[in-house]
Amino acid sequence: MPEQPLDPDRLAAQLEEALCSRRPLPPLSEAGLVDVAEAYAVQQRWHSLRVRSGERTAGRKIGLTSTAMQAQLGVSEPDYGVLWASRHVPQAGGRAEVAFEVFLPPRVEGEVAFLLGRPLRGPHVSVQDVLAATEAVTCGIEIIDSRIADWRIKITDTIADNASFGGFVLGPWSARARHEDLRLVGMVLSHNGQPATEGVGAAALGHPARAVAWLANKLAEFGEGLEEGDVVFSGSLGRAVPVQAGDLVTLEMAGFPPLSLRFT
């Protein structure tokens, strides 16, 4: 076993190269990245590298919010990544399109997204703080993607890889929806016209706002917080659905107009 110390900058550069060239990497965990804090350091370096070349932050995403996903990766808490503005897929009239070739084999998830009207700083952020600081809520399709070959990921792989972030589509923001009981909001995500996965708000840590509160408190450990204007994807309500070129996915969530995404 090589006992060479891991260089977070080198791993960040490799992830960037994999993203741009669409040539996936072998698992970083197999190369010795086994510490969660180190994995977040890699993510942070990668983000800084991208910001230096013009990337902007649109907000954050929370992953591994379901107990099933946590069990699969052998962890007991969610993870998080950054929403890159360059990967915001615009929609018109509820319909969006994105080039399939942008991604390594992607998957899609249906989520509740929050728009923050005020900053949230941990460590004592509660569900109620999140709701009070929320400007508006909507449904969103998150594209997840892995720069690690064949999704052979351990927890440190996905954290370093920006929580497997790929891209996102947002429905229309609703200030009224702040007042819904978001635990009870149901969704159906269809794949080429067939229902592929169903979910409900409570699937994300019991309450989508609890996932956002977790994130604000987690960020406080790194001296960071959520900012006014941040968009936060609060975690998948169902399973992640693999897609191919030409596929159509449609997210229907109670209280919101439908949202579709076609991979061209």
Add this chain to the structure above:
Amino acid sequence: MTLTEREQELLRRIQAARSAGTPVPSAGVEFDLEAAYRVQASGETGRVLRGYKLGLLSEAKQRQMGITEPIYGRLYADMLLPSAASLRRFLQPRVEPELAVVLRRDVPPGSPPGRVAAAFAGFFLALDVLDSVWQDYRFTATEVVADNASGGAFALGGALLPEAELPGQLRLFVNGALRSEGPTGALGDLGVRLAWLADRVGGLRAGQVVLLGSPAAAVPAEAGVVEVWAGAHTLALRLEA
């Protein structure tokens, strides 16, 4: 903030009862409420302030206590309960069904009630767990104020209700039996209430939560499930022996 000798004595008595986990009889202490609030505020050291709670809303109760306005206590982060809690952390807990308001903007002292109401982000169903150190809840106004207005803990619902959809009635169930209920109209004009509070505490901050007081009688807590029902909403808390 320095306390006078008699204020310190009252504080020590409250803290000793709290750490021993045993209620103490009222000593009939009466001095002006400002001093009592100074004693209350000194309990803030090392804790994270999350908001306030209102108490003694009814004028009948106020007269009984010899005061002419409601009282308030402080809500700290460590008082917010998850969906289950142990009764062992309390001395003589009682529960009340309430509503809480959360602010989206700062409310400086001197704000007119209309502007205060415009700062409301919305409301949560709430359960107030009272826990006086004074035996059988027999106390003077000074003693209850100094003891953080009997504040023990609280739980909040997960839905942010708009003011237009506030329920008319709050009901409290303990282990399935209806034990207490009251009309939310008894909470008074909420803009006026919060404007008064903002004046008294030197302003309220965005994100702070205020428990608005109970329109229903307090009920002794017991092991099991406590539920608050109001309109189309409910909040449940499991209390463990």
